[in-house]
Amino acid sequence: MEHIIKTENLSKVFRAPFTFKKINALTDLRLEITPGEVFGFLGPNGAGKTTTFKLLLGLLKPSRGKIWLWREELKKIELKSKIGFLPENPYFYNYLKAKEYLHFCRHLFALNSQESKKRVDALLDLVGLPEHKNRLIKTFSKGMLQRLGLAQALINDPELLILDEPMSGLDPLGRKEIRDLILDLKNKGKTIIFSTHILSDVETVCDRVGILIKGNLRDCGPLEHLLNPKIKSFELCIKGLSIETVHNLEEQGLNLIKRGNEIFIRVEEKEEKNLLYYLLEKGGELVSFAPRKETLEDLYVNEIKSIDNHHENLGFGN
Numbered sequence: 001m002e003h004i005i006k007t008e009n010l011s012k013v014f015r016a017p018f019t020f021k022k023i024n025a026l027t028d029l030r031l032e033i034t035p036g037e038v039f040g041f042l043g044p045n046g047a048g049k050t051t052t053f054k055l056l057l058g059l060l061k062p063s064r065g066k067i068w069l070w071r072e073e074l075k076k077i078e079l080k081s082k083i084g085f086l087p088e089n090p091y092f093y094n095y096l097k098a099k100e101y102l103h104f105c106r107h108l109f110a111l112n113s114q115e116s117k118k119r120v121d122a123l124l125d126l127v128g129l130p131e132h133k134n135r136l137i138k139t140f141s142k143g144m145l146q147r148l149g150l151a152q153a154l155i156n157d158p159e160l161l162i163l164d165e166p167m168s169g170l171d172p173l174g175r176k177e178i179r180d181l182i183l184d185l186k187n188k189g190k191t192i193i194f195s196t197h198i199l200s201d202v203e204t205v206c207d208r209v210g211i212l213i214k215g216n217l218r219d220c221g222p223l224e225h226l227l228n229p230k231i232k233s234f235e236l237c238i239k240g241l242s243i244e245t246v247h248n249l250e251e252q253g254l255n256l257i258k259r260g261n262e263i264f265i266r267v268e269e270k271e272e273k274n275l276l277y278y279l280l281e282k283g284g285e286l287v288s289f290a291p292r293k294e295t296l297e298d299l300y301v302n303e304i305k306s307i308d309n310h311h312e313n314l315g316f317g318n
């Protein structure tokens with residue numbers, strides 16, 4: 001199959017300062033990203049996401065393994081002209097204005113055409129900074145810097161975008177705008193790989209997801225393949241119960257969440273009918289009753305727990 005990124009046994013070992021202890025930041029990553037796909041990279045802090053991106057960009061040298069971009073080994077510098085990169089902590093020149101900075105980035109790519117000049121303004125509009133074009137970068141807020149970082153990642157109209165936490169620091173509207181922008185770029189045929197800690201962003205925009213934990217890719221695939229389609233539990237919302245009934249439910253070990261005069265109860269599948277009849281018999285008024293399938297959050301949390309348990313069993317626990 002055609003691929004834009006391919007890695008084989010990609011590994012990176014760092015040495016801790018002073019102690020020189022090995023840090024296995026990434027272990028035997030096998031990844032293939034196909035043209036036009038949006039791939040979401042998830043993983044807790046220190047999982048190896050940024051390390052992977054830096055390896056893909058040639059900013060770090062692999063300890064082991066290989067990388068191909070557009071079927072070529074990474075050594076060719078020309079390949080980089082087709083990539084846009086938003087680093088995790090982009091560095092800006094404080095005493096440049098936003099517009100000046102983008103012109104500077106344009107020149108780094110040796111883009112001198114009239115069209116590329118116009119692109120600077122278009123990009124500032126696209127990322128929602130049209131009124132701040134002529135402001136010094138040092139006066140920008142975190143979210144504004146993030147938007148500017150995204151504009152620089154698009155300056156060369158890249159085929160492949162590597163975005164390290166593009167939604168970080170953005171307000172809810174900003175996050176939605178970036179999600180829409182990613183989808184728009186996908187519609188234009190771009191390939192995008194990004195990392196995030198915001199699971200809902202992955203659910204809305206990604207074709208495939210990879211979960212990286214302690215340098216190992218634990219799950220990888222389309223969400224509909226990774227998540228169990230079976231109904232696991234039900235969530236009931238009920239109001240009008242007496243204090244005794246609520247107390248009774250708590251004594252039975254049910255997990256209740258009280259919000260105003262409503263109570264939310266989650267029960268395992270098969271137990272929902274008995275509970276519902278009981279609650280109605282006790283005078284409760286049903287507000288909602290919803291089946292619950294496995295979510296990305298369930299999968300993510302279970303993966304992390306299973307690794308922690310494994311490590312505890314091996315004697316690495318705290």
Ligand SMILES: Nc1ncnc2c1ncn2[C@@H]1O[C@H](COP(=O)(O)OP(=O)(O)OP(=O)(O)O)[C@@H](O)[C@H]1O
Nearest residue numbers: 014015023025043044045046047048049050051052
């Ligand atoms: N230059 C370095 N020297 C030593 N160790 C490093 C270096 N860079 C990263 N590491 C270690 O490699 C591991 C992976 O780090 P990485 O930055 O790739 O994680 P991440 O998944 O991007 O985390 P986050 O979600 O916090 O951004 C961590 O244990 C980190 O401490």
Ligand SMILES: [Mg+2]
Nearest residue numbers: 049050051088
């Ligand atoms: Mg990171």
